[in-house]
Amino acid sequence: MLTEPKKFLKEAIMANLTIVAKIIVMPEHADFVKEEMLKLIPPTTQEKGCVYYNLHQDNEDSRAFIWVEAWETKEDWHAHNNSAHIQAYRAATGEFVEDRIIYQMTQIG
Numbered sequence: 001m002l003t004e005p006k007k008f009l010k011e012a013i014m015a016n017l018t019i020v021a022k023i024i025v026m027p028e029h030a031d032f033v034k035e036e037m038l039k040l041i042p043p044t045t046q047e048k049g050c051v052y053y054n055l056h057q058d059n060e061d062s063r064a065f066i067w068v069e070a071w072e073t074k075e076d077w078h079a080h081n082n083s084a085h086i087q088a089y090r091a092a093t094g095e096f097v098e099d100r101i102i103y104q105m106t107q108i109g
Contacts, residue, residue, distance in 0.1 A: 018068075
């Protein structure tokens with residue numbers, strides 16, 4: 001579920017860490033990886049420190065996914081990365097990922 005714009009702006013102020021992660025997957029496995037990614041949203045949005053957790057798919061390249069996330073602390077994000085659902089996702093999809101770029105950012109304006 002996408003975050004409502006007004007709620008998004010209010011929540012973004014609470015975040016100390018913004019993550020933008022670009023994941024490129026093998027074209028023949030894009031649908032499978034997409035389904036596995038979608039499964040991550042419900043448990044992640046219930047995690048301590050998760051401000052928002054949104055998944056996007058490129059309109060031109062269906063194998064390109066972008067996560068836009070905000071976390072209250074870096075420690076919360078690290079706990080998320082070590083969670084059981086993230087570990088299960090990585091085990092199920094790791095061999096289908098061609099590239100991964102992760103930006104850890106702080107909002108400055």
